[in-house]
Amino acid sequence: MRHAGLSLCLILWACAVSAFEIEGRERFGPADGRVLRVLSTTDIDILRPLIDSFLRARPGVAIDYTVASSAQVMQAIADEGERFDMTLSSAMDLQVKLANDGFTRAHRSAWTPMVPDWANWRDHVFAFSQETAAIVISRAAFSGIAPPRTRQELIDVLRRDPDKFRDRVGTYDVAVSGLGYLFATQDARTAESFWRLMEVLGSLRVKLYCCSGEMIEAVANGQIDVAYNVLGSYARARRDLADRIVVIEPEEYTNMMMRTAVILKDSTEPELAGAFTDHLIAAAWSVPPAPEYPFQDPPQSVRALGSTLRPIQLGPGLLVFLDTLKRNRFLTEWGDAVQQD
């Protein structure tokens, strides 16, 4: 009964997905000995260098790394009580909710003061990356057209030639992807142009995706020409696709997502989880970051620029969009905007 409301929320939100589904799993380190079980939304390959460097310093320690969507992460921990030591997630709102609702434990060490105040919530949620929500366009489709620099310019381009772009635009399915929902709600909070853009995308029969990776692939493969709210870090990481895609960070504002780590209250290896958290913190917040740090932007530089980059703030404000009524209302409005048949 304790998490009845939460369950309801998750059931509605996971849309027909009712069991904890994983996307990948890998075990690092020796087969026996202490095991740190990490549940993450981050692809294995991206964090592999950091995991390797962590294990090199700790012989006899293994990491059981499971990848799932952010919604699945939430469901696994909050609803199904799966036994993990820590979660790494790009869905900041869900991580904050885990901490707020008492599923996490506090962590303080010699490394935690390195994290700026805005990247640490209550010593429970620690950010270890800052990544932009970008627009990815096909280099081929935009030959001869000036690439849009703002959302308004994107709207203008799409409106000018609807036949060219019909069925060739994509964005997150916010009902499925936690990160997509986070980006969309932050957009809706920031600018009215978001809803206009959604209506334009809807009129072009927008394709919906679960993940940034798929959207980048789709643009690169020529299935679509424009993908909105794609993780800039993932797009830039695909150097092999650099000649086919263009990554645009909108100039009026660009949302910045923070990838965060929390240590779970029921962890059986809290010490190891703390050490891995410290490892991530040290890699991210050292100046310069560790050589094996996989994310592009040194996080600290973002605020110093005083730019149009808008870091999403950790804190109870994020809980608002997880409110059942709020979420239902948002999904309904979003659905109305993007599905206009």
Place this chain on the structure above:
Amino acid sequence: MSGVRLSGSIRRRLTLQLVGSAAVLAALLFVIVQTFTRDLAEETHDRILLASATSIMDAVSVRSGEVTVDLPYAALSMLSNVSDDRVFYRVVLGRDTLTGYPDLPMPDPQPGDDEPLFQTLDYKGESVRMATAVRRLSLNGVPTHLAISVAQTRTGQVERLDALSRTALMLGAGFFAVAVLLAVWAAQSSIRPLRDLAGMVARRGPKDLRPVARPVPAEMAPLVSSLNSFIDRLRLSLSRSEDFIAEAAHRVRTPLATVRTQAENTLHRIERPENRAALREMIRAIDESSRAAGQLLDHAMVSFRVDSLERSPVDLTELMHELVDRLRPVADLKDITLVLEATAPHPILGDPILVQNAGRNLLDNAIKYAPDESLVRVALNTEGGMQTVAICDQAGGFPTDQLDQLTERFVRGRNAEGTVGSGLGLTIAREVAEAHGGRLEIRNTQDGAGACVTLVFPSA
């Protein structure tokens, strides 16, 4: 302090009382500041919680009989301005939870009670502060109520209160430290007039019986006035007794002289040896009485002149020369050789009559106690800014255990029995020396044959 019974110290009592009241005030200050900040912090927290609940209430709308809430972003984000604390909320319509944390305990709104409610309770294992706003509404003609609760854990508030408590504690301690310093200073300065008076009285010479004239604080006026009247009575009583003694001595001396003359005349006229011996004994007794009366008069005179000492240049050499010349006939009677050793003038500032009186008494004593055919030596010297007149005899010296008491009135050396004397000579000499800022030194000679009595005066 010897012989004075003590009942504590005014300064210590005053200091303790002031420090004690400072401690009470500091503790009171600490409690008041702490209570005030606690109330203020709680009130601030309550207001923000209520503002949050109210902003949610404003976002409630009724559409076709359906109540819905569009939670404003600011409703929860405003709470993060207070602290990084956990936030919970619940929206209840009638008995149904519309949204939020369904297990958050909420108060049952009383009918007619539209005031916001504030509670401190435990939720999810932590103490939370909760504000509840209630609105009455009618849904499809059925009256019901909508209650919105917003709760926040109090970790940040407790931390802030601890910090404020520490500040309040430091404030109290600082206040106390300053108050202690002030208390010590106040106690010191309030007893200073008393200490000054005591010092002034203690520094007075034994003959100084003037009233206290310097201004004193009002509280000490009764004490000083009593002291002055006591001094006055003492002086009056002293001068009366001195007058009485002088008067008595004077009245006794003149008839005694007549009696002595008659006795001597009679002595020439009687033949019988036993009568002559009796008469001689009588003359000796008359001499003794007359001499005592003389010394009492001298002493009274000395006491009087010392009270208002007049200083003029006096040459000790000249003065002692004259004195030796005058007493030489008396010395010759016992075949005593008087020697004056003085080569240069020895000037002092003083009352010549008093100095002469002192010298005469000492020389008189020496001649009186010295055996026949002995030597009495008067030596004048200058020693480190002091002029000394030493009168040395060969009379066998004083008993060493008695040296200190010899200058008391009417105290005589044990070996002086059988000689005419009153015991006032040394007292007079000492009082004169001390009145001039000098002293009297009594010492037996090294060979034990006699004693030296030395008058010491500051040089002019």
